Amino acid sequence: MRLSALALSTTKETPADAEIVSHQLMLRAGMIRRLGAGLYTWAPLGMRVLRRVEAIIREEMDNIGALEVLMPAIQPAELWRESGRWEAMGPLMLRMTDRGEREYCFGPTHEEVITDFVRRDFRSYKQLPVNFYQIQTKFRDEIRPRFGLMRAREFIMKDAYSFHIDEADLNREYHKVRSAYVRILDRIGLDYRVVAADSGDIGGARSEEFHVLAGSGEDALAVSTSGHYAANVEAAGTIAPTGKRAAPGGELKKIATPGVATIAGLCEFLSVDATQTAKSIVVMGDDGLPVLLVLRGDHKLNEIKAENLDGIAAPLTMADEATIREHFGAGPGSLGPVNVNIPVIADHALTHASDLVVGANYDGSHFTHFNWGRDHPEPRFADLRDVVAGDASPDGQGTLEILRGIEVGHVFQLGDKYSASMNLTVLDESGANVTPQMGCYGFGVSRVVAAAIEQAHDDAGICWPEAIAPFDLVIIPIKADKSERVRAACEQLYAEARTAGIDAAYDDRGLRPGPMFADAELIGIPHRIVVSERGLDAGKLEYKGRRDSESRQVENSLAAIAEAMGRPEGQ
RNA sequence: CGGGGCAUAGCGCAGCUUGGUAGCGCGUCUGCUUUGGGAGCAGAAGGUCGCAGGUUCGAAUCCUGCUGCCCCGACCA
Known part of the structure; x- marks a missing residue:
C-alpha cells in the first residue's frame, strides 16, 4: 500500500479524553475515531489490524470444524421472552420498536437466535454435534463505556454456539474450542492466562476466561506459583485455615474511638495491625432481614461468594443505613457481632482468630479482646473474601499471586438452559426426544486489538505483534523528490515485496524524514527499510526492527530484507 | 443510576474572578527556501464561544434550565 493512498491521519498530541494507552495510541495513529460514547469508526489503518x-480467528475456528454463519443484529422480542431474558437482561439491552410497534433489540449476544435456528432444522442426533460461529457487531448499553474499544457499547465479537447429544460430547467440544483459543492467542503473540471463572448471568456449569495480561486490565487474576491453578479473583476460593484458636488474652473491653470509621483509621488510632481487626458488613438476607458478615480487617468481601450463600439475597444488596441503625443502634463504622440478634456469617479466615478489635455497635466505640464463643456464639464460617497475594493455592500447590488481565475470551458449558426453555429437541438412537446440551464461546475481536496495544507499546507508539500488524514492512525514502535513484529503488522494493507476499507500506507522501519515522513508529510497523542516496552508493539499505534500538545496514535486495525480517525465502 | 469535572477553530488550551475588538500552540492551505528524527520565512483560511431562555445599553464572561462528553463506584468479550 502506498501511504499517500491510505487516508492516514496521525496526531502528535494526545486527545484529552483518552485515559489508557491503547485508546490514546489508536486515536493518535488514526486507527479509530469516536462517534459517540462507546461508539467508534474503524479507519482504514485500524481495519487492516482488525482483518488480520x-x-x-476464522482459520482456527474453521480448523476445529466450526461453521461460520451470520445472524441478524436486530432480534425480535418474542425470542427473548421465550428464554426469559427479555426482562432479565435489563437496561443492558438496547430495545426498539418498528413502525408496527413490534419490539426488537439490538443483539447483545445470540443464544436465542442460534437456538431458534437449530430447532427449525435439526431433528436427529445424527445432525449433532455442530458448532456455529459468527464474527459480528454486538451492542451492549454499558452503564459506563470507557477506555475506548476496551469497553465500548458497540463492539465486534466472535461468538460460537455448539449443540450436543450429551454432556460428554459438550465437554469434548468445549476443550476443542478452548484449544483453538489457545492457538489464536499464541498466533497473535500475546501473553495471556486461562483462568477459571464465575459463570455469571449466562448460566451453566463450567467456564473459563482468557485474559491478556496488562497492568491496565480491569480484572484481577489469582495465579498459583505452581502453575497449576488460575482463576479470576471473583471465582478463586480460599482454603479454611488449619490449627487451633488461641485462648482469649484478655477481657472484652469497650474503648472510645471517636471519629474512627474505617479499618485504616482504627489501626492508626489503636496502633494495631489490620489482621487483628474484624470488619462488619450488613447485607440483606433472602428473607428480607439483614445478615451480618464479618471479615478480617485487611480482607475484602467477595460479593459473588456472598450472594451464593444460603440465606443471602441475590443479587447482593447492602443494607441501608436506616436498617442498620434499627438493628444495631449504631451506624456503619462502629458495627460488630457483640449482642446482635441477626444471623452472623464470618469469613473462615477468622475461625482461629482471637482477641480481635470489633465495632461496639455504639457510635465512636470499639471492643478489644473480642473472642468467638465467649463474646458471641460460634458463628457460621464460610468463604467470603477475595483471595490476596500470598494465599495458599486452593489446589494445595504453591501460593497465589495476583495479576491484572483484560478478558478477551470466555468459554462456557451452558447445559440445556436455552435448549430447554426454547423447546429444542432431537430424537436419539432409541427414538426418544432429547434436549441437546449447549456450549457458548465468546472472543472479543475489537477488544483484543486494544489489549495487544496495552501489552505492546513504547514511548514512540505501538509495537504490533507481527501477526496482526497493519503492514509487515515500511519503506521510507530519503530525499525522494530529489533522487530518481531513490524513487526507483523504492518502487522496485515495493513491487518485489508484494510479489513475495510481504505486506509492505511505501511512504510516498513526500514528507521530511522525521515525520515519516515518527509515523512508522506510532502506527507500529514491525520492520523498517530506509532508502537513501548514501546507502545506494554503498549498495546498502538500512534496516531497523520496531523494537530495535539501532538500525543496521543490509544488502540492497529483497532477500536481505526478508532475512533481516526473520522471513527466509519461501515465507 | 449516584458522586465529581468539562464544553471556546480539526486537535491541545488561554480568556470568564472584575461584562465592552475572540486569542495562543499544533495542524491545514499558498509561495519560496529546506530534506537522515515531528524544518524556516512570508502570507492565508478556519469559531452562531454546546443548546435554549434570562439579566444588561452590551454576555464566551453573570443567572436558570437542558444536552453532550470525561472521570470515580455496581456489569462484561
Whole structure:
C-alpha cells in the first residue's frame, strides 16, 4: 500500500479524553475515531489490524470444524421472552420498536437466535454435534463505556454456539474450542492466562476466561506459583485455615474511638495491625432481614461468594443505613457481632482468630479482646473474601499471586438452559426426544486489538505483534523528490515485496524524514527499510526492527530484507 | 443510576474572578527556501464561544434550565 493512498491521519498530541494507552495510541495513529460514547469508526489503518485478527480467528475456528454463519443484529422480542431474558437482561439491552410497534433489540449476544435456528432444522442426533460461529457487531448499553474499544457499547465479537447429544460430547467440544483459543492467542503473540471463572448471568456449569495480561486490565487474576491453578479473583476460593484458636488474652473491653470509621483509621488510632481487626458488613438476607458478615480487617468481601450463600439475597444488596441503625443502634463504622440478634456469617479466615478489635455497635466505640464463643456464639464460617497475594493455592500447590488481565475470551458449558426453555429437541438412537446440551464461546475481536496495544507499546507508539500488524514492512525514502535513484529503488522494493507476499507500506507522501519515522513508529510497523542516496552508493539499505534500538545496514535486495525480517525465502 | 469535572477553530488550551475588538500552540492551505528524527520565512483560511431562555445599553464572561462528553463506584468479550 502506498501511504499517500491510505487516508492516514496521525496526531502528535494526545486527545484529552483518552485515559489508557491503547485508546490514546489508536486515536493518535488514526486507527479509530469516536462517534459517540462507546461508539467508534474503524479507519482504514485500524481495519487492516482488525482483518488480520479476524483471519486468524476464522482459520482456527474453521480448523476445529466450526461453521461460520451470520445472524441478524436486530432480534425480535418474542425470542427473548421465550428464554426469559427479555426482562432479565435489563437496561443492558438496547430495545426498539418498528413502525408496527413490534419490539426488537439490538443483539447483545445470540443464544436465542442460534437456538431458534437449530430447532427449525435439526431433528436427529445424527445432525449433532455442530458448532456455529459468527464474527459480528454486538451492542451492549454499558452503564459506563470507557477506555475506548476496551469497553465500548458497540463492539465486534466472535461468538460460537455448539449443540450436543450429551454432556460428554459438550465437554469434548468445549476443550476443542478452548484449544483453538489457545492457538489464536499464541498466533497473535500475546501473553495471556486461562483462568477459571464465575459463570455469571449466562448460566451453566463450567467456564473459563482468557485474559491478556496488562497492568491496565480491569480484572484481577489469582495465579498459583505452581502453575497449576488460575482463576479470576471473583471465582478463586480460599482454603479454611488449619490449627487451633488461641485462648482469649484478655477481657472484652469497650474503648472510645471517636471519629474512627474505617479499618485504616482504627489501626492508626489503636496502633494495631489490620489482621487483628474484624470488619462488619450488613447485607440483606433472602428473607428480607439483614445478615451480618464479618471479615478480617485487611480482607475484602467477595460479593459473588456472598450472594451464593444460603440465606443471602441475590443479587447482593447492602443494607441501608436506616436498617442498620434499627438493628444495631449504631451506624456503619462502629458495627460488630457483640449482642446482635441477626444471623452472623464470618469469613473462615477468622475461625482461629482471637482477641480481635470489633465495632461496639455504639457510635465512636470499639471492643478489644473480642473472642468467638465467649463474646458471641460460634458463628457460621464460610468463604467470603477475595483471595490476596500470598494465599495458599486452593489446589494445595504453591501460593497465589495476583495479576491484572483484560478478558478477551470466555468459554462456557451452558447445559440445556436455552435448549430447554426454547423447546429444542432431537430424537436419539432409541427414538426418544432429547434436549441437546449447549456450549457458548465468546472472543472479543475489537477488544483484543486494544489489549495487544496495552501489552505492546513504547514511548514512540505501538509495537504490533507481527501477526496482526497493519503492514509487515515500511519503506521510507530519503530525499525522494530529489533522487530518481531513490524513487526507483523504492518502487522496485515495493513491487518485489508484494510479489513475495510481504505486506509492505511505501511512504510516498513526500514528507521530511522525521515525520515519516515518527509515523512508522506510532502506527507500529514491525520492520523498517530506509532508502537513501548514501546507502545506494554503498549498495546498502538500512534496516531497523520496531523494537530495535539501532538500525543496521543490509544488502540492497529483497532477500536481505526478508532475512533481516526473520522471513527466509519461501515465507 | 449516584458522586465529581468539562464544553471556546480539526486537535491541545488561554480568556470568564472584575461584562465592552475572540486569542495562543499544533495542524491545514499558498509561495519560496529546506530534506537522515515531528524544518524556516512570508502570507492565508478556519469559531452562531454546546443548546435554549434570562439579566444588561452590551454576555464566551453573570443567572436558570437542558444536552453532550470525561472521570470515580455496581456489569462484561
